[in-house]
Amino acid sequence: MSESFQAVPVGHVESSLLDPEHAPKQGLEGAPSAWLVFEERVAEGARDLEIGAELFVLTWLHRARRDVLVVHPRGDPRNPETGVFSTRSPDRPNPIGLHRVSVAAIDGSRVLVRGMEAVDGTPVLDVKPVLPGGW
Amino acid sequence: MSESFQAVPVGHVESSLLDPEHAPKQGLEGAPSAWLVFEERVAEGARDLEIGAELFVLTWLHRARRDVLVVHPRGDPRNPETGVFSTRSPDRPNPIGLHRVSVAAIDGSRVLVRGMEAVDGTPVLDVKPVLPGGW
Numbered sequence: 269m270s271e272s273f274q275a276v277p278v279g280h281v282e283s284s285l286l287d288p289e290h291a292p293k294q295g296l297e298g299a300p301s302a303w304l305v306f307e308e309r310v311a312e313g314a315r316d317l318e319i320g321a322e323l324f325v326l327t328w329l330h331r332a333r334r335d336v337l338v339v340h341p342r343g344d345p346r347n348p349e350t351g352v353f354s355t356r357s358p359d360r361p362n363p364i365g366l367h368r369v370s371v372a373a374i375d376g377s378r379v380l381v382r383g384m385e386a387v388d389g390t391p392v393l394d395v396k397p398v399l400p401g402g403w
Numbered sequence: 404m405s406e407s408f409q410a411v412p413v414g415h416v417e418s419s420l421l422d423p424e425h426a427p428k429q430g431l432e433g434a435p436s437a438w439l440v441f442e443e444r445v446a447e448g449a450r451d452l453e454i455g456a457e458l459f460v461l462t463w464l465h466r467a468r469r470d471v472l473v474v475h476p477r478g479d480p481r482n483p484e485t486g487v488f489s490t491r492s493p494d495r496p497n498p499i500g501l502h503r504v505s506v507a508a509i510d511g512s513r514v515l516v517r518g519m520e521a522v523d524g525t526p527v528l529d530v531k532p533v534l535p536g537g538w
Contacts, residue, residue: 273528317486326497337447353413399491401537
């Protein structure tokens, strides 16, 4: 049995997307803007975010399945079964979502980001700047 | 108090980098190749990884501090203190590392990747393909 690690949300997503079935598969595919709402206890960590910044947002996809190792990509049964580590399926052993977004507005400890495909209420684990070249 | 989530490693890093003090800050900065060693129980999830694939590897930076909200970027006191969510510091509330690498070789459930700056023994939480354009 492996050791495990306790991930504690630093905030959550406030979005008009309520249903994963209707959410776009990726942020580039017409996802709306959404608010990242930071917890007060970590808000100082977000103090230097600026409008226009490109960010990676890491979320915990709390509605995903963790017991899945192969999937039909994009949930389409015509796509052959593929190991989850070669897909961006939310269903995977650690259902951590990786979202590339840009900052559209800032209101205290709330940050509006463009192109966020996670549903309302999704816990946020981390936010990082995108490095030049998408690294 | 927030709820929390249990992240269970899917594998670990085998690397010649032993000491975080000597590791490059980013994978682009001369990091060596390293093996991702998948746990047998999830190895099926890695079955479709291919040589040349571009991947994001998510790690748990087990030596990092979690009680830090502002840092001097790159550990250099000449850099002004900055909120951690605007930096790639390993020290942050959830010390999840994001590493962009490419697959150099595959040996069963072991995958050699280029440009991996995490130290030997670092737990791996997830592996995802990089989407076109670095998303």
